[in-house]
Amino acid sequence: MKRLVGCLAVALLASLPLMLPAAEPLATWRDTPAKQRIIDFVTAVTTADGSGYVTPADRIAVFDDDGVLWPEKPRVQGMFALQALRAEVPDHPQWRLEMPYKAALELGGKYLQEASGADVFQLVAAAFAGRTQDDFRTAAREFLANARHPRFGRPYTRLGYEPMQDLLGYLRVNGFRIFIVTAGSSEFTRALAGDIYGIPADDVIGSSVGTTLREEQGQLVVRRLDQDIVLVDGPGKPLAIDRQIGKRPILAVGRINAGSDIDMLRYGRQPGRPGLQVLIQHDDFDREYAYDEADKASNKAANAGGWLTVSMRFDWLRIFNAD
Amino acid sequence: MKRLVGCLAVALLASLPLMLPAAEPLATWRDTPAKQRIIDFVTAVTTADGSGYVTPADRIAVFDDDGVLWPEKPRVQGMFALQALRAEVPDHPQWRLEMPYKAALELGGKYLQEASGADVFQLVAAAFAGRTQDDFRTAAREFLANARHPRFGRPYTRLGYEPMQDLLGYLRVNGFRIFIVTAGSSEFTRALAGDIYGIPADDVIGSSVGTTLREEQGQLVVRRLDQDIVLVDGPGKPLAIDRQIGKRPILAVGRINAGSDIDMLRYGRQPGRPGLQVLIQHDDFDREYAYDEADKASNKAANAGGWLTVSMRFDWLRIFNAD
Numbered sequence: 001m002k003r004l005v006g007c008l009a010v011a012l013l014a015s016l017p018l019m020l021p022a023a024e025p026l027a028t029w030r031d032t033p034a035k036q037r038i039i040d041f042v043t044a045v046t047t048a049d050g051s052g053y054v055t056p057a058d059r060i061a062v063f064d065d066d067g068v069l070w071p072e073k074p075r076v077q078g079m080f081a082l083q084a085l086r087a088e089v090p091d092h093p094q095w096r097l098e099m100p101y102k103a104a105l106e107l108g109g110k111y112l113q114e115a116s117g118a119d120v121f122q123l124v125a126a127a128f129a130g131r132t133q134d135d136f137r138t139a140a141r142e143f144l145a146n147a148r149h150p151r152f153g154r155p156y157t158r159l160g161y162e163p164m165q166d167l168l169g170y171l172r173v174n175g176f177r178i179f180i181v182t183a184g185s186s187e188f189t190r191a192l193a194g195d196i197y198g199i200p201a202d203d204v205i206g207s208s209v210g211t212t213l214r215e216e217q218g219q220l221v222v223r224r225l226d227q228d229i230v231l232v233d234g235p236g237k238p239l240a241i242d243r244q245i246g247k248r249p250i251l252a253v254g255r256i257n258a259g260s261d262i263d264m265l266r267y268g269r270q271p272g273r274p275g276l277q278v279l280i281q282h283d284d285f286d287r288e289y290a291y292d293e294a295d296k297a298s299n300k301a302a303n304a305g306g307w308l309t310v311s312m313r314f315d316w317l318r319i320f321n322a323d
Numbered sequence: 324m325k326r327l328v329g330c331l332a333v334a335l336l337a338s339l340p341l342m343l344p345a346a347e348p349l350a351t352w353r354d355t356p357a358k359q360r361i362i363d364f365v366t367a368v369t370t371a372d373g374s375g376y377v378t379p380a381d382r383i384a385v386f387d388d389d390g391v392l393w394p395e396k397p398r399v400q401g402m403f404a405l406q407a408l409r410a411e412v413p414d415h416p417q418w419r420l421e422m423p424y425k426a427a428l429e430l431g432g433k434y435l436q437e438a439s440g441a442d443v444f445q446l447v448a449a450a451f452a453g454r455t456q457d458d459f460r461t462a463a464r465e466f467l468a469n470a471r472h473p474r475f476g477r478p479y480t481r482l483g484y485e486p487m488q489d490l491l492g493y494l495r496v497n498g499f500r501i502f503i504v505t506a507g508s509s510e511f512t513r514a515l516a517g518d519i520y521g522i523p524a525d526d527v528i529g530s531s532v533g534t535t536l537r538e539e540q541g542q543l544v545v546r547r548l549d550q551d552i553v554l555v556d557g558p559g560k561p562l563a564i565d566r567q568i569g570k571r572p573i574l575a576v577g578r579i580n581a582g583s584d585i586d587m588l589r590y591g592r593q594p595g596r597p598g599l600q601v602l603i604q605h606d607d608f609d610r611e612y613a614y615d616e617a618d619k620a621s622n623k624a625a626n627a628g629g630w631l632t633v634s635m636r637f638d639w640l641r642i643f644n645a646d
Contacts, residue, residue: 057517057523057524133565133569137569177523177525179525186566186569187569190569194380200380200500201380201568201569201570202500202502202525202526202567202568202569202570203525204569208566211562211565211566212562213558213561213562213586213590219592219593219594220561220586220589220590222561222562222565235536238536238543238545239534239535239536239545242456242534242545243509243531243534244525244567245524245525246456246460246509246510246513246524246525246527247524247525263536263543266543267536267543269542270542271542
């Protein structure tokens with residue numbers, strides 16, 4: 001009987017897309033070849049009798065966070081660390097002399113416009129060393145509830161790119177499992193991923209510090225160390241995907257910035273299996289930001305691999321939700 | 324429109340348990356206080372206007388694997404490693420002298436009746452050092468497709484405890500998210516978790532070896548190292564749960580053996596929040612195995628914490644599926 005209940009649930013789930021009115025997919029995207037290529041890919045992997053069909057269990061999609069799902073200027077997690085760094089600096093005078101702390105403390109948000117993912121994570125790791133994970137999560141939620149973006153004036157929680165939220169919804173309806181794979185702190189990213197992107201905490205894979213289990217007042221708590229950092233950036237992204245998901249993604253979405261998503265996108269490609277690799281190009285100075293790579297490494301990899309490059313300026317109808 | 328589709332999907336999902344005929348929960352459990360306590364707990368956390376209500380996003384359940392979801396005698400992953408160890412031993416003559424390799428090579432399955440989770444993982448790590456993760460997964464699937472349990476004569480894939488499969492189904496229908504947290508290799512456990520337990524690969528959290536990303540014949544592959552082992556056992560279980568799930572589980576299920584699940588069960592307890600901790604007692608010599616701890620550490624922790632101890636002999640109607 002329990003088996004039957006399970007089967008009924010699965011059958012109902014599988015038939016959901018058919019039962020609901022057909023919404024226009026990717027409504028916040030312009031009608032460009034980029035949009036069409038995404039729709040063609042999703043159609044191919046979900047067409048049951050087609051040659052490109054992929055079973056739902058293997059429809060794994062991975063997304064970078066900063067610069068892919070929301071802006072990376074300034075680095076939000078750096079702004080978060082900055083508050084704690086400033087409070088802690090009397091106990092850590094060496095930070096005034098050492099990079100990247102020195103730059104963050106002296107230049108603040110200006111430095112965080114350009115800081116690398118690795119440096120930003122170093123700031124987060126140092127600022128919260130010794131704190132419990134419960135404390136860290138509370139601090140992250142409080143920051144997100146109160147802080148506002150310096151240019152757009154909105155809470156960061158209302159700066160998710162609307163075309164990407166559309167894409168996540170479209171993939172979800174088509175049976176994809178969606179993961180964030182970010183150089184940022186997994187704990188910080190989990191504090192926002194549910195509300196902004198509808199992604200559960202355990203589907204966020206990010207950089208981490210070492211931790212230790214302590215008994216305090218009869219309770220087991222997890223405390224953060226300032227060592228044993230695992231950075232999920234560059235080659236660290238495929239390694240983290242292998243470690244936590246255990247499957248190669250058929251869809252990988254990164255952005256053009258310092259080549260840091262190249263390995264993640266290349267890893268998704270496997271001969272004889274459908275796959276789509278997407279690079280977001282920040283070329284919209286008026287509506288968001290415009291920046292590029294001096295060595296064009298991501299573009300070269302995209303050309304060699306047949307990846308899709310998405311222009312924020314030309315392919316997206318809007319950047320942020322209008323309200 | 325997309326938002327509406329998402330909401331409709333969520334609404335339909337949430338209403339599923341109401342729409343389906345009410346099956347008797349835990350039909351393969353005897354009508355004992357243990358069964359009743361589980362049902363009472365699940366009823367409390369899912370009763371929307373009750374004081375013990377927990378939102379679905381926080382209904383996190385964690386299960387140990389060996390000895391909780393299927394037998395741990397002999398250690399299946401040790402049997403798997405043994406094949407590869409024997410093939411590799413000419414290149415590693417020191418294994419004939421060093422523990423735990425020496426014991427495994429000399430005593431085989433007899434040693435693996437008693438070996439610890441840490442030693443078994445050491446065998447797996449050494450036997451497959453240098454291999455790609457793709458190779459490892461293929462080897463795991465092949466082993467599971469062919470090997471049979473020495474006492475029960477069945478394939479290991481048909482040795483999932485039926486009362487636990489019932490419990491997993493009951494939790495799933497009630498909106499729980501279920502994770503395996505095991506000292507065994509996450510890659511090996513993923514090869515069986517879908518078929519036997521219906522648990523997706525990324526919801527398996529296990530021990531891991533360090534890995535490295537290599538470019539081979541124009542492809543990125545992940546290769547296993549023989550170092551940087553992260554053992555998910557004892558205190559390593561709460562740390563892994565914190566790292567990969569980022570939430571404290573409200574339901575944790577371990578077994579009585581060497582005290583290795585005590586930290587995981589204690590970690591789930593948080594003042595002022597509902598929680599259930601379950602220990603499986605192997606006291607059924609006729610139908611499975613009977614073993615215990617000399618120091619009774621798990622029983623003492625259970626008494627101190629008010630955990631539920633489940634007797635395989637008295638609380639379970641059957642152990643394995645009859646067919």
